[in-house]
Amino acid sequence: MIFGATGDLTRRLLVPALINMEREGLIHPSSTVLGIGKDAGDDEMLRAGLESFSAGHFGEGDAQRGEAWARLRPRLRYRAGDFTADEIYTQIAAELTGNAVFYLAVPPRFFGDIVEKLADHGLTTEADGAFRRIAIEKPFGHDAASAKALNTRILSRVAETQVYRIDHFLGKETVQNIMTLRFANMMIEKLWNSDSIDHIQITAAETVDVGTRGSFYDGTGALRDMVPNHLFQLLSMVAMEPPISFDAEAVRDEKAKVLRAIRIYEPEEAAANSVRGVYTAGTIGDRTIPAYTETADVKPDSTTETYVALKLMIDTWRWAGVPFYLRTGKALTVRDTEVIVTFKPVPFAQFPRLRNAHLPPNRIVIQIQPDEGISLDMLIKRPGIGVAVEPAVMDFRYAGLFDIGRLNGYETLIYDILTGDQTLFQRADAVEAGWRAVQPFLDRWAEGGSPEPYAPGSLGPDAAADLLARDGLAWHDLVTR
Numbered sequence: 001m002i003f004g005a006t007g008d009l010t011r012r013l014l015v016p017a018l019i020n021m022e023r024e025g026l027i028h029p030s031s032t033v034l035g036i037g038k039d040a041g042d043d044e045m046l047r048a049g050l051e052s053f054s055a056g057h058f059g060e061g062d063a064q065r066g067e068a069w070a071r072l073r074p075r076l077r078y079r080a081g082d083f084t085a086d087e088i089y090t091q092i093a094a095e096l097t098g099n100a101v102f103y104l105a106v107p108p109r110f111f112g113d114i115v116e117k118l119a120d121h122g123l124t125t126e127a128d129g130a131f132r133r134i135a136i137e138k139p140f141g142h143d144a145a146s147a148k149a150l151n152t153r154i155l156s157r158v159a160e161t162q163v164y165r166i167d168h169f170l171g172k173e174t175v176q177n178i179m180t181l182r183f184a185n186m187m188i189e190k191l192w193n194s195d196s197i198d199h200i201q202i203t204a205a206e207t208v209d210v211g212t213r214g215s216f217y218d219g220t221g222a223l224r225d226m227v228p229n230h231l232f233q234l235l236s237m238v239a240m241e242p243p244i245s246f247d248a249e250a251v252r253d254e255k256a257k258v259l260r261a262i263r264i265y266e267p268e269e270a271a272a273n274s275v276r277g278v279y280t281a282g283t284i285g286d287r288t289i290p291a292y293t294e295t296a297d298v299k300p301d302s303t304t305e306t307y308v309a310l311k312l313m314i315d316t317w318r319w320a321g322v323p324f325y326l327r328t329g330k331a332l333t334v335r336d337t338e339v340i341v342t343f344k345p346v347p348f349a350q351f352p353r354l355r356n357a358h359l360p361p362n363r364i365v366i367q368i369q370p371d372e373g374i375s376l377d378m379l380i381k382r383p384g385i386g387v388a389v390e391p392a393v394m395d396f397r398y399a400g401l402f403d404i405g406r407l408n409g410y411e412t413l414i415y416d417i418l419t420g421d422q423t424l425f426q427r428a429d430a431v432e433a434g435w436r437a438v439q440p441f442l443d444r445w446a447e448g449g450s451p452e453p454y455a456p457g458s459l460g461p462d463a464a465a466d467l468l469a470r471d472g473l474a475w476h477d478l479v480t481r
């Protein structure tokens, strides 16, 4: 059951994912998708609306997908109703038997209300072996206090085992692959600690600007939009201890511990270890980008950031003294989401003529998107007489080995909700720990000041480079693929 069936997420990502799942035979033939929205209309209105939005993409050039949509279409139903009123829930209760997933693809202000209404109408009660699960989109909360309050509200009505807090980064193959890379490869995990690793960078750079999302974005900003959720998912996958099993709770325990171990800064430390930026007017290629403050539905005197860079420390034995640098922003030079693990340099370059020279360190580059893959920067001998050291890259690209372009990431998440696997979903304590770690930055920025300007198509504000230069480091070059 999709709450928000006429919305952007449903038409752009959820329904295409359901079609892909149908194509792969992953949806039970007797299951129905019931969409709920505010717009008046019937089943045919929803189906035709989705088709018109997709403009043929459900089937064009892909016969199997077209056939999957044809099979799914009659099972897609619609009920109009206001989430905040009882009537729609009474109607659902009269029809619903057996298993159900309630997917809240709705603006976050409705999350608590909908869960309460579902519970009030007995829809979340699991009886006779049937499951009742609730998938909740992001953002989950606005700060540490509101995330805690939302958890308390929801968990006073349903059990944590029924709640699936979505972070769509966890549907991405390369994000999931971080665990395999670490825990299936002895040579990597043995070195994965402060003895061998110098520092870690996590970047999510986007070329898109805020565009039509001004009203959502101006109250949110880059930090809330990307850091406690998506970037912290990457961080916790990279930094977690090996779990005692791959059961959901074992994995989520280890991820939550990492988030709890992020050093909570004092206000002055928060100021010194963060940079916020905002894009000015400019162009990226042939796109003209208005200054952020001239975007529709953005306050002209807004101090919301469209870029953030942070230096974080994880206070555990494994990561003692290893800085984690995070950055994310809009209207940047390229779209590039990556994790860079930089190892310590060799203690001494013993090679003739290179004695004591500074050799570039080994690096593992985990490319989350685009062109998902993993590469290892290493040094080799250049062929010929004598020893000349040459950088080389061992490179693995997903697209070279697998057909991964057929999925959008939500398939895995929806499948896991249907099968009751919570591994890839955020648990209440982890969400709250993530917010606690970013709260000092929010508090510091609320005291005043403005983000530093940067030009569209650039790498972000100069101060972000200074954040690393202070430690004798530089950001990894953004990859243009």
Ligand SMILES: NC(=O)C1=CN([C@@H]2O[C@H](COP(=O)(O)OP(=O)(O)OC[C@H]3O[C@@H](n4cnc5c(N)ncnc54)[C@H](OP(=O)(O)O)[C@@H]3O)[C@@H](O)[C@H]2O)C=CC1
Pocket: 003, 004, 005, 006, 007, 008, 009, 010, 012, 036, 037, 038, 039, 081, 082, 083, 084, 104, 105, 106, 107, 108, 137, 138, 139, 168
């Ligand atoms: N869009 C995206 O790419 C992504 C979205 N998300 C998250 O998904 C969620 C939904 O986002 P998005 O789809 O973009 O939002 P939209 O605003 O496009 O869709 C919201 C939906 O909720 C319906 N709705 C709003 N108020 C009511 C009400 N009182 N009663 C009944 N229906 C109502 C809307 O109906 P109507 O159309 O009639 O107004 C619409 O179907 C958000 O939490 C967002 O953060 C997460 C990742 C990506």
Ligand SMILES: O=C1O[C@H](COP(=O)(O)O)[C@@H](O)[C@H](O)[C@H]1O
Pocket: 138, 168, 206, 225, 337
């Ligand atoms: O949740 C969000 O994520 C997108 C980035 O996701 P991606 O899968 O396209 O990398 C971001 O653009 C958006 O602002 C944010 O709300």
